[in-house]
Amino acid sequence: MKRIFILFITSALLSSCVENTQRSEAQEDFTVVIHTSYEPNGLHPVNDFSSLRSHIYMYTHRPLLKVDLGTFELQPLLVTELPQSEDGQRYLYTLRDDVTWANGEILTREDMEFTLKMNLSPLSNNQAIRPLYSSVIQGYEAHPDNPNQFYLLCNEQHAGNNQILIEANLIQKSAWDSTGLFDSIPLERIIADEFERTDAINDYFERFNDASNQYEPEKLEGLGPYRITEWERGQYITLERKDDWWGDDENGMYFDNNPSKIVFRIIKDDNATLLAFRNGDIDVSNRLGTDELLRLRENEDFNANFESDFVDQFAYSYMGLNCRPTAKERTPYFTDKLVRRAVAHATPVRAIMEDLLHNQGGAEQITMVSALKKDEFNDTLDFIEYDLDKAAALLSEAGWADSDGDGILDRDIDGASTPFSFELNYMSGNQTTEATCLMIKESLGKVGIDCNLNGMDFSAFYQKAYQQDFDALMGAWSESAGYTDPLQLWHTSSWSSMGANFCGFGNDYSDSLITTYNATMNKPDRDALIKELQAEVYDFQPYVFLYSTRRKVAIHKRFENRETYNERPGVLVNSFRLDPNFTPTAPLAEADTAE
């Protein structure tokens, strides 16, 4: 009896080591904890652009306008209406007059101009995204009469002109340029090649790019309803609701601010993540792995407390085939369209989805436009079925045969018998990618193609890709629900200038489709053009399209408004409200009892 008593006391004492993490359940004061398996590399308002940074900025910052995650339509946020243009090149923006910064200052068009200057300056450390702006924006012009209006001048008439600012989160000029250093430097001069750099400007950007601006909360103030109050490196990032936020009286996905606190909790280990869900330490995750979510769903308490789903998104994986190898040492394996189609037939896409994604983690990707974009997706294109006989026949038609009986096809190329033994580059570190490569290798081997897997560091991978020094590569792209410019990935200029058209897709016709598409302002006409471009890509087969990865989402049932979206980040917790009718099961119920 005595031993049992001691054991009971010890157990009770040890149990008290775990703090009661039950959050305040008042409708006006509750916390939502979002799980993340990695930490953003920085939250700089101009220089950083990770997907987690974008998610956090959904709550802390605001651009002038944004795409509605539900309808995919543009929505004005800091402007009174969508930008107006008569010629498709000169857009008039009208700022709201009730938007205020945290220190009470009114948002002005000078803030917008300064934001543009920082985003477009060649000295900002945002080299990866600056070209997106510089390829569209030509200049800025203040309206002569209305202090709330300005014009954005664009290089040419382009379908994406009115969306160019959807990711440009406003930064406060008085906080970043209190001395007015940039007042006398117009945006046009910053964009121009002859932008003169003085010592003062160099010093300024030295400070502007400093790493402290990436993570010190006071430097990360934006126009959103929340502010970052704490970033405990490697552990969590805390956002707190602002008092008297300018948008308090409005409703909607970009105006709701129901939770008083939002915490991004970083947990890398899978087991620790599963336990954190079970312990009630996490409320939401949009970054679970397929296996991880399936494992969680085996637990009754998890299912009782959490709603989980596999949500389609605008991202896809592909195997790129180098159609026009320029590097000397590369053998032209894939210059023949028949060979590329044969490889597509020999790639076990459905088996990959079944074995690696358990048929739930991904959906078939047929072309470069997501089937979710119903107006733009070309539904006349069929999925390329796995058919080894057809693949073998196509390869034979292309002149490949196993003439020496070694099990590997060969062909005469430039006077030499060349075995079909190509290199497939992939970025090492991702188990699913590695397993996908192995399945492709095994399957291609069945038709006599020797596929050598080459895992590499991501910088080396991209270096080879941009230099077009590869046979084939495993890649992935993500697009957005809104307008997507096909030029970067599919125009031949993007191949000849060593851009992102790594595989060398395109011809005069496809280029003209892209040019016309970008210059067409009428949506139905544009949809027809993008469908035609898809047919061209389908026929050319520069990629073997694999699958579109689904986002794995889990949300605690104690919340109402548990909407999920196809567009990133998939969940917006600022609209959550506590569900008064929800009855928690263990361990939350236990925590309640203890309280």
Added chain:
Amino acid sequence: MLNYLIQRLLWMVPTLLAIALFSFWISIEAPGDPVERLMQFSDDGSGSANRQRTEELKQEWRARLGIDKPLFYWTIRSSETSFPIPVPEFHGTNNQFHFWLGNAVRGDFGYSYYDGEAVGAKLWPKLRLSFLLTTSSLLLAFLISVPIGVFGASRPDGFFDRSSALVLFMLYSLPTFFVGTLLLLTFSNPDVLYWFPSAGLQNPITFDPDWSLGRKIKHWTPHLVLPFITFTYGSLAYLSRITRSGLAEEQQKDYITTARAKGLSERKVLWKHSLRNALLPLITVIGQVFPITVGGSVIIETIFTLPGIGWEAYRAILNYDYPVIVAIFTLGGLLTVVGYIVADLLYAWADPRIRYDR
């Protein structure tokens, strides 16, 4: 003793230089262009007119990072004669290695490719946590294992000696990641025992940065219990068996027979005479604590999401963050050398027969 210390410190110099050379070689051979990684350059795919300006920026960054200089103090090139002869070309101190070494000595290992933060500033706070965890767990391991070893040696092949050996070797054979995960799934699991938090050093909901240090320590302690146990258990078997075998060997020596013949109690013989002479192998382990701080905590900190240097190393490897990897490697080498010196000094303190002055 002083001579020996000076001698050892002087020997440190070539060792450290060798480590530095190797680290530098890794940083040079790391794939990818450091400037492109740091500035995250991309192409707009349309043959940008800004390309020349981008190149100028890259050159500026190269100059800033010192990677526009020659690699080493000298290079060898072929003579421009019909019969090529290797000709050395000297660059003085204006070379990458000198620049790198000078910075490394000041604790400046450049900037992280992942987030652009200075590597030194990034690593020091994490090193503190890992060092605290390593030293305190090793201290606990000593406190437990030495009495176990002494007790086992006092009755060799007795029940306690055999049973403790069995249990400790079973523990020793279990890999750290397995024990860590097992502890997590047992003591942080509402389905089994929910005694300790599952991840992190502090709870974001309840932790208040304005708390007093005492209150903070109280909050952190439960978060550190499972990692602490995972760190400690592995050393127990090793240390207790070393103690036990060292003592058993000392027990056979003449001076112990003499001590017993003089009528000293068995307790005094064991703890006062035998133990001090059996300490030497244990001191070796103390020397290892320094490098373990860097290398031994990777798995544990990753399992328990502790923001220590092991977690940082894991993250750096995943993100191919070579400046951080090189810094951790160099630090590991430095701490190993320091550990050996500390161990040597402790040998001298523990065993007066070691006459380093001779």
